[in-house]
Amino acid sequence: MGEVGDRHAPTMEDVAREAGVSHQTVSRVLSGHPNVRESTRERVREAIALLGYRPNSAARALVTRRSRTLGVVAANTTLYGPASTLAGLEHAARRSGYLVAAVSLDQLSETALKQALDHLAAWGVEGVVVMTPHQGAVAALARMTHPFPVVTVEGGHDLDLPGVALDQYTGARMVTEHLLSLGHASVWHVAGPRQWIEAEGRFQGWRSALEDAGVHAPEHLNGDWSAASGYRAGKLLAAAHRGLEQGSRPTAVFVANDHMALGVLRALGEADLRVPEDIAVAGFDDLPEAEYFSPPLSTVRQDFTAIGQAGIDLLLQRIEDPAAPTRHVTITPELIVRHSTGGPRAS
Amino acid sequence: MGEVGDRHAPTMEDVAREAGVSHQTVSRVLSGHPNVRESTRERVREAIALLGYRPNSAARALVTRRSRTLGVVAANTTLYGPASTLAGLEHAARRSGYLVAAVSLDQLSETALKQALDHLAAWGVEGVVVMTPHQGAVAALARMTHPFPVVTVEGGHDLDLPGVALDQYTGARMVTEHLLSLGHASVWHVAGPRQWIEAEGRFQGWRSALEDAGVHAPEHLNGDWSAASGYRAGKLLAAAHRGLEQGSRPTAVFVANDHMALGVLRALGEADLRVPEDIAVAGFDDLPEAEYFSPPLSTVRQDFTAIGQAGIDLLLQRIEDPAAPTRHVTITPELIVRHSTGGPRAS
DNA sequence: TGGCGCTTTGTTATCGCTAACAATCAGCTG
């Protein structure tokens, strides 16, 4: 119906003109204000549909001082766990009407962390979830000041930062107790890097389970989460199995994550040690493919969706009331028994 | 000092007052305008630092009509490949001064895709990268109209959408030719779901390599990318190895991704078939742990950083000039030979 | 039928920035 040639997106004013009302009435319809006559509301809706109007988020953000955007800073996003958590966070945020801006860290230096947070601050995010399960990074985070609330995921509960974390300690105890209950004299451990909060929790859980059972804890081995490091640890375990006498040789190992467990399995296989007959092996994470390792791996499963939801809940709460007391949420994991610790052979 | 008690973030006006200039001069300093006296510039910089001023992105976006935000819509973000690409995109975007808003799809329906794009549109993103390597999703995408430019990653080059893709076809040919060069009479194939663009490319590459070598292509097996489906295919391969006569039994398999290859390896292991002596196995993707499979897996490596960079380049170009001709970028993969096809035994 | 109170709608100011234009100042030129 030939108005002037409109070159760019229609504004609220355009809708108002089309519907024969003021722009404020359009705003009221959009925000669901009750005091608008039904027929008017209808007319405005039609005009919106007709013109294909979309509210301008920048204008709204300017006047309301709310960007409805949350930031997520994460390290190691290519790994299954962080990637799943990220997806969980995004879904939870979207359900609550927030956009998620993701920043992935390739290194965990304080500088990189600061840059990531500055980047997000420059876009006016209302809050940030930080997933850097590293002691140093979390400590650095606690030292900084931010123009928005911050919540950690797997950041530990020691510092004065609200956060969500899986109960690594309990998960590790579950695995260790499971192995002991199978009759193993003791349980060895391939730990992750100790600066990682998860690694520390799993280590402590392993050790306390052994202590409580009155069992001597063997020296633990160290890895860096990678299959490669697990392979090296597995070589050592195989050597220990051969070299030590009957009573003290390793017959059960709790490996701190599934990737390293994969490396351990391969090293044991190369040394012609049978799993679980000679050595039982358990991991942590429950990668989707853990069921297809040789043999299928017993492990601990985390509920990433729950973690993501809890993280967003905590953050939104914090945004509503920044003065609220610091809260910590703990998610309980689940033990999955498969053939690598004597569970059913078939998948 | 003691001005009035300031409760919220300082504005450009506050900085201007502090520096004794007009807000416009502050704006000029911030945008690097040349015509500002050095001493003034210095004074403004000091005032900015003193007050801890941060530009308000909403106000800037409102007047410039640019949000400096890009969207990424991705499926299967928990898998290594998509997760790596996402990280690559994010880094590239950040280098160019853009924020990345991520939306992860849990299903590939047209509705879900549309909702994801609407969600991003509501925040005024300037462009979107779509990573849904599914024929149907890309076709649906091509049918929609968007208020911003769209670029695909692994979306194929058939449609009139600019995009980046790995050369699946060539990668598959490289693997297949490698296996043939080892003296195998033919090469079997465990394919991914054919609606997936990558699966189709790998399938075609495999078949054409066999054709060019004048070799009869055996019936291919189908999987769904998961280790579970690879395991089932592996069972079939093992049965075929036993059941068929010498000349036609499978001695080499190209599996369409590493996860399925893992399942194949396990099934073959359970059937007491040796890899690579009885059957050589190759995958596609080069997962970080592929080197620690039993045996280490020959596979095809993709440069995800390059893919991400190319995707962002293409998108920014498109934002600058929406009328520019549709461009397609192809990234060449790399063959990695390991012990599963007779490469070195050690990792 | 005048007036009170509720619903419905419109008007104006404002958020914090950039763009466009205006004004000032200095140095040079003729």
Added chain:
DNA sequence: CAGCTGATTGTTAGCGATAACAAAGCGCCA
């Protein structure tokens, strides 16, 4: 030394929404 030019700075007008207030419309009672 008036006038022109270019560098530097300031002033004003939006961008497109929401918030606060003002005004109009309507039903109902005394």
